[in-house]
Amino acid sequence: MHLKLIESLHELFKDEVRELGTQLGIPEQLVWRHPFPGPGLAIRIIGEVTEEQLRIVREADKIFIDEIRAAGLYRKISQAYAASLGVKAVGVMGDKRVHGFIVALRAVVTTDFMTAEAFDFERSFRSKVNTKIVNEVDGITRVMWDDTTKPLVRSNWSDQRAIARTAL
Numbered sequence: 001m002h003l004k005l006i007e008s009l010h011e012l013f014k015d016e017v018r019e020l021g022t023q024l025g026i027p028e029q030l031v032w033r034h035p036f037p038g039p040g041l042a043i044r045i046i047g048e049v050t051e052e053q054l055r056i057v058r059e060a061d062k063i064f065i066d067e068i069r070a071a072g073l074y075r076k077i078s079q080a081y082a083a084s085l086g087v088k089a090v091g092v093m094g095d096k097r098v099h100g101f102i103v104a105l106r107a108v109v110t111t112d113f114m115t116a117e118a119f120d121f122e123r124s125f126r127s128k129v130n131t132k133i134v135n136e137v138d139g140i141t142r143v144m145w146d147d148t149t150k151p152l153v154r155s156n157w158s159d160q161r162a163i164a165r166t167a168l
Helices: 014-023 049-072 125-135 157-167
Strands: 077-094 096-110 141-147
Touching: 014 141, 049 077, 049 096, 049 141, 077 141, 125 141
Parallel strands: 096 141
Antiparallel strands: 077 096
């Protein structure tokens, strides 16, 4: 077969895809899905992608997104998701120590997806989500929050030390 693949949307950024989706009449819940458009779950798993890791990410992500929606924050956040770090940590459940995976949660605000700032959740929200994920997702013993900016902000350590010396 002599076919030509046309990928007219591959050069659009997420904000442009959302605008186009809205203009095309795609349902709002799909256009504003976190992350949108985005890769599948496998990209959110560090290390081997297994059925267990997929289940863990899927369940943790559902709890995170459901709590964001319940708090009325969904449309204030540009993108939010859970990721598995692929490493285990010791936790205490009941009277015993258990080993389970660490899940990282990330939520950002942005206008163009080229830069992003971490969404500033209240401490009570974070605690509620942490507790719910650890209690309801079998295999997770630790929840971490990713507050990294995009792009990464790298500073020169010697410049920081010089600034600190002049402040003394």
